[in-house]
Amino acid sequence: MSEKFDVIVIGAGPGGYVAAIRCAQLGLKTACVEKWTSDTGKQILGGTCLNVGCIPSKALLESSHKFEETLHDFDSHGIITGDVKMDVAKMLERKNTIVKNLTGGIASLFKANGVTSIQGSGKVLGGKQVEVTNNSGSVSVYDAENIVIATGSRPVEIPPTPLTEGHIVDSTGALDFEEVPKRLGVIGAGVIGLELGSVWSRLGSEVTVLEAQDKFLPTADQQIAKEALKQLKKQGLDIKLKARVTGSEIKRGLVNVSYEDSKGKQEAKFDKVIVAVGRAPYTEGLLSPESGVNLDERGFIFVDDQCRTDVPGIYAVGDVVRGPMLAHKGMEEGVMVAERIAEQKTQVNYDCIPGVIYTNPEIAWVGKTEEQLKNDGVEYNVGTCPFAANGRAMAANSTAGLVKVIADASTDRILGVHIIGPQASELIAQAVIAMEFGSSAEDLGLTMFAHPSLSETVHEATLAVAGHAIHIANRKKKK
Numbered sequence: 148m149s150e151k152f153d154v155i156v157i158g159a160g161p162g163g164y165v166a167a168i169r170c171a172q173l174g175l176k177t178a179c180v181e182k183w184t185s186d187t188g189k190q191i192l193g194g195t196c197l198n199v200g201c202i203p204s205k206a207l208l209e210s211s212h213k214f215e216e217t218l219h220d221f222d223s224h225g226i227i228t229g230d231v232k233m234d235v236a237k238m239l240e241r242k243n244t245i246v247k248n249l250t251g252g253i254a255s256l257f258k259a260n261g262v263t264s265i266q267g268s269g270k271v272l273g274g275k276q277v278e279v280t281n282n283s284g285s286v287s288v289y290d291a292e293n294i295v296i297a298t299g300s301r302p303v304e305i306p307p308t309p310l311t312e313g314h315i316v317d318s319t320g321a322l323d324f325e326e327v328p329k330r331l332g333v334i335g336a337g338v339i340g341l342e343l344g345s346v347w348s349r350l351g352s353e354v355t356v357l358e359a360q361d362k363f364l365p366t367a368d369q370q371i372a373k374e375a376l377k378q379l380k381k382q383g384l385d386i387k388l389k390a391r392v393t394g395s396e397i398k399r400g401l402v403n404v405s406y407e408d409s410k411g412k413q414e415a416k417f418d419k420v421i422v423a424v425g426r427a428p429y430t431e432g433l434l435s436p437e438s439g440v441n442l443d444e445r446g447f448i449f450v451d452d453q454c455r456t457d458v459p460g461i462y463a464v465g466d467v468v469r470g471p472m473l474a475h476k477g478m479e480e481g482v483m484v485a486e487r488i489a490e491q492k493t494q495v496n497y498d499c500i501p502g503v504i505y506t507n508p509e510i511a512w513v514g515k516t517e518e519q520l521k522n523d524g525v526e527y528n529v530g531t532c533p534f535a536a537n538g539r540a541m542a543a544n545s546t547a548g549l550v551k552v553i554a555d556a557s558t559d560r561i562l563g564v565h566i567i568g569p570q571a572s573e574l575i576a577q578a579v580i581a582m583e584f585g586s587s588a589e590d591l592g593l594t595m596f597a598h599p600s601l602s603e604t605v606h607e608a609t610l611a612v613a614g615h616a617i618h619i620a621n622r623k624k625k626k
Contacts, residue, residue, distance in 0.1 A: 149276070149287070149288045149289050149290050150289055150290070151289070151290040151291065151292075152176050152177060152178045152263070152289060152290070152291050152292070153170070153175035153176040153177065153291070153292050153293065153488075154166075154167070154170045154175050154176070154177045154178070154291060154292070154293045154294070154295060154485075154488060155177075155178045155179075155180065155269075155277045155289055155291040155293075155294050155295070156170070156177065156178070156179040156180065156294075156295040156297055157179075157180045157269035157271070157277065157294065157295070157296050157297060157298055157433070158179075158180070158181065158194060158269075158296070158297035158298040158299055158465075158467075159179050159180075159181035159183070159192040159193065159194055159253065159264075159297075160193065160194020160195055160196055160197075160297060160299045160465065160466075160474075160477065161193075161194060161196050161197075161465065161474040161475070161477045161478045161481070162297040162299070162464040162465030162466075162474075162477030162478060162480055162481045163179060163181075163194065163295070163297030163298075163299075163464075163465070163481065164179065164192060164193070164194075164253050164256075164257070164481075165477075165478045165481035165482060165485075166295045166297060166464060166480075166481030166482070166484055166485050167179040167257070167262045167295075167481075168256055168257070168260050168262060169481065169482050169485035169486065170262075170295075170485040170488065170489075171260040171261050171262045172260060172485075173485060173486070173488075173489040174489075175293075175485075175488065175489065176263075177261075177262050177263065178262070178263040178264070178265050178289065178291075179192075179257065179262055179263070179264055179265065180265045180266075180267060180268075180269035180277065180279055181194075181264065181265075181266065182266070182267055182268040182269075183198065184266065184282060188282060190264060190266040191250055192250050192253040192254055192257070192264070193246075193249060193250040193253055194299050195299055195300070195301075196474045197246060197249050197250050197253070198246055198250065199318070199319040199322060200318070200474075201474050202245060202246055202249055203242045203243075203245070203246050203322050204318075204322065204339075204342055204343065204346070204505070205505055206241060206242040206245050206246075207238065207242055207322065207346045208342060208345065208346055208505050208507075210233075210238045210241065210242075211233075211238075211345070211346045211347075211349035211350050212349065212507055214231070214233050214349060214350060215349040215507075217231050218231055220544055223544055224544070233327070233350055233351075235324070235325065235326055235327060235350070236325070239322075239323065239325075242322070265279055265287075265289075266281055266282070267279040267280050267281035267282070267287075268280050268432065269298075269433070270432060270433060270434070270435060271294060271296065271433060271434050271435060271438040271440060271461065272288070272435045272437060272438060273435065273437030273438060273439065274290075274437075275290065275291050275292070275293070275294055275458075275460055275461065276288055276289065276290055276291070277289045277291060277294060278435075291460075292460060293460045293461070293462070293488050294460065294461045294462070295462045295463070295464060295481070295484055295485075296433070296440070296448060296456075296461070296462065296463040296464070296467060297463070297464050297465050297467065297477065297481065298428075298429045298430065298433055298467050299428075299429050299465060299466045299467060299477075300426040300427055300428050300429055300466035300467065300472055301426060301427055301429050302317040302318055302319070302422070302423075302425075302426055302427075303422075303424050303425045303426060303427050304317070304422065305334070305392070305422060305424055307392045307393055307394045307395055307405075308334060308392060308394075308395045308404070308420060308422050309395075310422065311397060311402075314397050314400075314402050314419065314420065315395065315397075315402060315419075315420045315422060316419065316420070316421055316422070317421070317422050317423070318339050318343060318421065318423055320421075321343045321346075321347075321419075321421045321423075322343075324347070324419065327347060327350045327351045327352055328347060328352050328417070328418040328419040329352065329353065329418050330352065330353045330355075330416065330417045330418050330419075331344070331347050331348075331352040331353065331354045331355070331417060331418065331419050331420075331421070332354075332355050332357065332402065332404055332415060332417035332419070332420040332421070333354060333355070333356045333357070333420075333421045333423060334357050334392050334404075334420065334421065334422050334423060334424055335356075335357075335358060335422070335423040335424040335425065336356045336357075336358035336360075336363060336364070336386055336388075337364075337423060337424075337425065338504050339423040340356060340358075340421065340423035340424075341356070341379065341384075341504060341506050342504065342505055342506060343421055343423060344356055344384055344421070345379075345382075345384070345506050345507065348382065348383055348384055349382075353383075353385075354383070354384050354385065355384075355385045355387065355415060355417070356384055356385065356386045356387065357387050357390040357392055357404070357406055357415075358386065358387065358388050358389075358390060359389070359390065359391040359392070360388065360389070361388055361389045362388070363375070363376045363386065363388060364376075364504075364510075366516075367502075367510065367512060367516065367565070368512060368516040368517055368518070368551060368563070368565040369516070369517070369518055370517065370531075370551060370565070371510060371512070371549075371551065371565045371566070371567050374547075374548060374549065374567050375504075375506070375508075375510050375567055378506075378508060378547050378548070378567070379506065382507075387406075387408060389408050389409055390406045390407070390408045390413070391406055391407050391408070392404060392405070392406045393405045393406055393407055393412075395420070400418075401416045401417065401418060402416070402417045402418070402419070402420045403415075403416055404416075404417060404420060426466065426472055427446065428445075428446055428447045428448070428466060428467040428468075429466075429467060430442065430446065430448065430467065438458065438461075439456075439457060439458040439461075440456045440457065440458055440461055440463075441456070441457050443469070447467060447468050447469055448463040448467050448468050450462070450463050450468045450469070452494070452495075452497075453483065453484070453487055453494070454468060454480050454483065454484050454487075455487075462484045462487075462488075464477055464480035464481050464484055465477030465480060465481070468480075470497065470500070471500060471502065473500065473502065475500075475501070476495075476500050479495045480495055483495050496583060498514065498582070499513060499514070499579050499582050499583050500513065501513045501575045501576070501578075501579050503571065503572045503575065505572065508545070508547045508548045508567050508568045508569060508571065509566075509567070509568065509569070509570065509571035509572050510566070510567045510571060511565075511566045511567075511571035511572050511574065511575035512563065512564065512565040512566065512575065513563065513564055513575055513578050513579050513582060514553070514561070514562050514563030514564060514578075514582055515553065515562045515563040516553075516563060516565065517529065517551075517553060517563075519563075520553065520562060520563075525555065525562070526555070526556035526557065527553050527554060527555060527556050527562060528553070528554050528555075528556050528559075528588075528612050528613070529551065529552070529553050529554075529612065530551070530552045530554075530588065530607075530608045530609060530610065530611030530612035530613070530616070531549050531550065531551045531552070531608050531611060532549060532550050532604045532605075532607035532608040532611060532616065532618075532619055533546075533548070533549045533604075533619070534546045534547065534548050534549060534550075534568040534569060534601070534604055535547075536604075536607070536618055536619045537599075537601060537603055537604045537607075538598075538599040538603075539599040539600050539601050539603070540568070540569055540601060540604070542599070543569060545568070545569035547567075547568065548566070548567035548568030548569070548571070549566075549567060549568065549604075549608075550564070550565075550566050550568065550574070550604045550605050550607075550608040551564065551565040551566070551608060552564050552578075552588060552591075552605075552608045552609050552611070552612055553565075553612075554587065554588040554612045558587070559587035559588050559589055559612075559613075560585060560586070560587050560588075561578070561581055561582050561586055561587065561588055561591070561609075564578035564581075564582075564605070564608075566578075566605075568601075568604070569601055570601055574601060574602060574604075574605055577591075577602060577605055578605070588609050588612040588613065589613065591605070591606065591609040592606070592609045592610045592612075592613070592615060594606070603618075607619055
């Protein structure tokens with residue numbers, strides 16, 4: 148007779164491990180199935196985010212930023228450094244240590260909360276059973292009252308540039324270059340492409356980004372996107388829009404990439420190429436025909452607003468379902484599902500999901516863009532404030548960018564906040580909290596902010612919505 152659990156979670160990435168821990172905290176007998184293992188066969192928790200995504204990329208971004216700052220910015224502070232070099236091997240070692248500490252931390256949290264960890268690939272069978280195949284090929288079947296699918300996503304590959312070890316890599320391979328490539332090609336100007344391109348550009352690579360779309364960051368507020376494009380080009384990234392890659396060939400250790408742009412057929416040679424054209428939900432071998440779980444037209448598991456599939460008692464969260472592929476979105480869905488299973492009434496607010504791109508300057512947003520509101524016919528007011536007017540930003544030598552606040556013209560309720568600038572990833576939390584509580588621009592304008600702080604830029608942008616900014620000139624209202 149197979150072992151039975153109240154909840155079996157498939158996948159130990161952000162959505163999965165959070166769901167498992169919360170379920171266990173709520174008194175549910177919980178197991179989490181994860182197939183990822185180390186070279187020695189030991190199970191590794193944390194999924195893409197902790198192992199080859201959010202965390203390692205941020206470690207490299209931080210190291211490369213400090214290197215670039217030392218080379219180019221320290222002299223303005225009066226700091227003379229002399230000959231500065233980057234030890235790539237040591238940088239990667241530090242990155243790997245951070246990853247190891249965090250993934251090991253999840254194992255400790257599982258133990259502390261009483262979550263049973265099962266190594267292997269999970270498959271949803273009929274009757275809410277989960278089949279698990281471990282590394283040695285042996286199969287076990289478990290019964291569950293509830294199943295939470297949190298299998299995440301994988302990098303998308305494209306036929307013109309098939310992955311070739313040492314030459315054409317995906318986002319995972321781009322985290323482990325043993326030396327700085329002289330010429331680096333990045334296919335895709337999305338979040339992943341820009342972040343990884345930034346890392347190696349700061350370390351000395353000549354980086355060319357090929358983007359098929361004609362708009363840069365099309366889902367971002369376009370005022371912010373235009374400023375981002377300007378700043379990134381200023382840093383040396385050669386970003387080519389309307390550049391559709393058509394083929395590749397490896398000759399004499401170089402990757403020859405063919406693409407078409409507005410001028411016709413083009414070619415470029417690179418030492419390495421990163422393919423970063425997006426991610427696809429991971430459902431391969433996951434669902435038996437008898438499971439009853441359905442996919443939508445894009446291959447995502449179909450769920451409602453509470454992440455319930457078409458089968459009662461089976462849920463899905465994170466990258467494998469609709470919505471932005473963000474770790475924090477998956478985590479909150481994991482908590483919601485756990486609490487729903489425990490008959491609580493938790494709900495994720497999908498209107499308040501922050502997005503961040505960890506370039507320099509950082510880009511962050513929450514809520515609606517100006518373009519979306521125009522398309523929806525919503526009347527709105529806008530307030531902006533540049534970091535160039537902020538004393539703390541001046542002191543930090545980080546004055547590029549601005550904060551933009553958009554509020555409903557009739558109710559003054561904040562509809563969206565968009566930031567490009569220093570610590571945008573931290574500042575956006577203020578906007579998320581304000582919007583979560585339905586704040587008006589006036590509410591934030593009446594809130595006291597510490598001086599001097601970067602947060603004052605958010606304050607001034609909010610005051611500017613009504614033309615009340617103090618430390619910048621207010622835009623004249625159209626008569």
